[in-house]
Amino acid sequence: MSDTARHQTGSPDQTERLAAQLAERLRPGDVVLVAGELGTGKTTFVRGACRALGVTDPVTSPTFTIGQRYAGPVPVSHLDLYRLGSLEHEEPGLLDDYLTPDSVAFVEWPEVGAAEIGPVAATVRIEHAGGDRREIAIDA
Ligand code: ADP
Ligand code: MG
Numbered sequence: 001m002s003d004t005a006r007h008q009t010g011s012p013d014q015t016e017r018l019a020a021q022l023a024e025r026l027r028p029g030d031v032v033l034v035a036g037e038l039g040t041g042k043t044t045f046v047r048g049a050c051r052a053l054g055v056t057d058p059v060t061s062p063t064f065t066i067g068q069r070y071a072g073p074v075p076v077s078h079l080d081l082y083r084l085g086s087l088e089h090e091e092p093g094l095l096d097d098y099l100t101p102d103s104v105a106f107v108e109w110p111e112v113g114a115a116e117i118g119p120v121a122a123t124v125r126i127e128h129a130g131g132d133r134r135e136i137a138i139d140a
Contacts, residue, residue, distance in 0.1 A: 023053050050072075
């Protein structure tokens with residue numbers, strides 16, 4: 001059984017704080033999907049979670065690769081599958097370097113890689129709600 005918790009935030013800071021709360025529950029090996037249109041705050045959410053997990057590196061969307069790894073007390077993988085289009089045309093196991101048992105992983109645009117992503121610990125869905133407001137649903 002999984003619960004859906006619905007939240008509203010009114011600033012990037014609030015979104016980061018919400019993410020930090022989720023991060024407290026995450027353990028190595030956990031995969032978190034972060035879905036939502038462009039500019040809803042997926043990367044902002046991941047940044048808040050990473051800070052709470054002890055990552056000090058800058059957290060930005062990977063641009064020239066599908067993902068990056070951040071060092072920290074727990075290593076963190078950050079994937080953005082937007083540019084991947086469809087994994088069908090990619091080599092199998094493309095995500096294996098990122099979805100490792102020792103790390104917590106966040107996946108932006110997870111729809112694209114759904115077939116390659118195993119069990120998930122949480123799914124976050126972010127929607128625009130006017131101005132700086134965002135509706136954030138967390139299934140965990
Ligand atoms: P995505 O990764 O979904 O494309 P980003 O996190 O990169 O989105 O960007 C979100 C943008 O929206 C940032 O410029 C951020 O400052 C702004 N923003 C405004 N209000 C919020 C909010 N409540 N939560 C998250 N981001 C917000
Ligand atoms: Mg992003």
